Amino acid sequence: MRIVFMGTPDFAKESLKAIYEKGYEIIGVVTNPDKPKGRGMKMIPSPVKKYAIEKSLNVYQPIKIRKNAEFINEIKSLKPDVICVVAYGKILPKEILEIPKLGCINVHASLLPKYRGAAPIQWAVLNGDKTTGITTMYMDEGMDTGDMILKQEVEIGEDETTGELWDRLSILGGELLVKTLEKIEDGTAPREKQSQDYTTAPMLNKEMAKIDWEKQTANEIHNLVRGLNPIMGAFTYINDKKIKFWKVQVKQEKELTEIIEKNKIENAKPGEVILADAKKGLYLKAKDGVLQVLEIQGENAKKMSAHDFLLGNRF
């Protein structure tokens, strides 16, 4: 089976790797152009490109694909049986969707029709969902609206971060893609329409990373922190300094009576530090409870444990 693979980030790389190692004939890899990245704005190739080059695969990096006749003809001339798209970063126009005779299939990191869109993993964690999963589908022109092929559900851990879930789903995505291809190959692939009962998972914006102590409950903040780890990190201001939280734990007031006076907890305003002791830990009052900060990052600093942070910083 002749396959063209389209994808960009590390999530997609795992899928490419899965089909490559399964021995499929990958006749072309399409990925987004290199971008200036990191300190010094160096040009960095996408993880997919890196992998493709390692394996001496054919790489294409069109800047745009819509109305790009040259690129579309190029793909046509490859005569792919199927195009696999995993987090490519561009919407495929009809002309490309129609090229492969077995269709374009997509790996999406949610249980469709839940969380259509760019950030399904992040939203599953942010919303405190107990489960999520991977869906493969036949692509159509809409945003993740195609007919579904296979699904695989996974549980989300209590304290699991987006990054951790991301890694697990990347691997799973690769496995499910391989299964999907096998079924397509022998003609047993199911095809199920999505119900109209869908939700979307739009890209995250920066404002949402700021903790809103008045509105968000301790549990919501906990979800925010792990949902934004390691993408942006949830932050707040303590003594006018921007502080990011990477790991927090919800505490009940009862658990803390040994180390913090009850009055102190009750009188504190949401967002206020109620205890900052290198040995006992860092605790902030939330609307409906107490949050213990376990991993923290100050301005211009790197992440560290709350213990290390408190050795050199005072609140």
Place this chain on the structure above:
RNA sequence: CGCGGGGUGGAGCAGUUGGCAGCUCGCAGGGCUCAUAACCCUGAGGUCGUAAGUUCGAGUCUUACCCCCGCAA
């Protein structure tokens, strides 16, 4: 030349107008306690990123270089 921060004992930091190199933690030894992320002694451990310059004297000022980090994408 995208913007910014920083390199000081094992860790996280402070170090004022150049004048004996400090704090918290950890570590080692000892003590106290039924007990502790408890407490009290004592101790080890630093060419202050590198090289050069200014100076009676540089962690501190000047210059060059190396390395690290944050933001931004």
